[in-house]
Ligand SMILES: Nc1nc2c(c(=O)[nH]1)N[C@H]1C(S)=C(S)[C@@H](COP(=O)(O)OP(=O)(O)OC[C@H]3O[C@@H](n4cnc5c(N)ncnc54)[C@H](O)[C@@H]3O)O[C@H]1N2
């Protein structure tokens with residue numbers, strides 16, 4: 001019987017990260033990309049706005065002409081032209097002249113301020129329109145200046161940042177019809193186990209439905225990768241070996257679940273040996289997921305996650321997610337770590353570090369983490385409301401409600417450079 005030597009979690013993650021693959025760039029039409037990450041820095045290619053403009057519907061004037069204006073002594077301006085946004089005045093504003101201007105329209109030459117429509121009185125005389133201004137208007141008042149939003153050459157968004165609606169607005173502003181994004185790594189997904197049924201199959205004695213593949217496919221998408229379902233492999237060495245070696249040609253990374261422990265039908269260790277893959281570790285000092293095995297081969301990584309649902313969920317987030325994020329050029333590829341308070345007693349001691357699936361929430365400004373269900377490796381139900389892992393370092397004692405703990409956030413996009 002093989003005795004496996006557990007590796008500390010941080011050491012295990014470190015070993016995997018040494019084999020991180022480089023990401024590549026592709027260009028996607030702006031209306032098609034969503035949630036990808038930028039593969040280039042976004043730099044302002046011109047000033048925004050690229051002309052001085054009015055932020056109000058009003059009248060563009062020369063501020064100095066309002067000196068002395070008051071309620072009792074209004075100053076009169078002749079309205080020489082009217083422009084809406086998109087139009088440009090044809091005449092220069094001279095002394096005591098005004099251009100009726102709408103929000104977003106370019107400031108006419110000569111004018112240095114705008115007074116809002118509501119603040120003037122309009123009068124008509126001899127077929128001409130005049131306005132009366134009853135207050136002093138300062139130089140530059142109500143002008144939105146060229147470059148006030150962004151200056152040409154300014155670095156606006158770093159590569160490796162996930163697209164969001166705001167970044168989309170920037171891309172459109174600068175005329176990106178095609179957006180440089182990090183190509184999503186393609187991650188193959190095999191579920192192994194003779195006991196596994198497809199989702200549409202009726203239950204049979206001793207058999208269960210394959211839930212891992214669906215869970216992991218969405219974890220892959222949440223991390224920014226592209227899952228490729230490769231189906232279920234019954235526990236047969238030959239068949240599994242050939243399916244896995246074929247699949248490796250098609251994907252960047254390969255995940256299998258199940259068959260990594262020491263059971264009679266746990267064939268993954270044999271398969272790695274036959275492939276000639278370098279096993280980075282086959283036991284991690286963590287719960288769940290202690291059997292997590294990672295192997296490297298020809299610039300690809302094979303993640304042998306546990307068959308137990310909670311264990312494969314945790315294994316993915318700790319070991320696969322950072323590799324995906326790295327390929328997406330993120331400078332912070334790991335889960336974000338924050339401090340919080342344990343919301344319930346957790347008395348079961350364990351020599352290995354526990355990653356307790358938890359629901360984290362703010363209460364009176366304090367982050368609380370409460371276990372989201374039974375803390376066993378073969379449990380599925382606790383995953384549904386988990387948005388975090390509370391980290392309970394291994395040792396001989398349990399933890400109490402109110403203890404301060406590190407918490408890894410699952411639904412955050414900022415990440416950590418290195419949380420360990
Ligand atoms: N003698 C020992 N037995 C076990 C050890 C050990 O150290 N010594 N480790 C235990 C731990 S810890 C874990 S975790 C599991 C890991 O087992 P495997 O990764 O080899 O996975 P399987 O044996 O194939 O399956 C385990 C469990 O998970 C269910 N499963 C598998 N695939 C799926 C799927 N796609 N969807 C849902 N559920 C799945 C499977 O039916 C089993 O119940 O080993 C312990 N044993």
Ligand code: MOO
Pocket residue numbers: 286287288289290291292306308311377378
């Ligand atoms: O790998 Mo197992 O999940 O430690 O329980």
Ligand SMILES: [Mg+2]
Pocket residue numbers: 258259260261262263266307
């Ligand atoms: Mg097993």
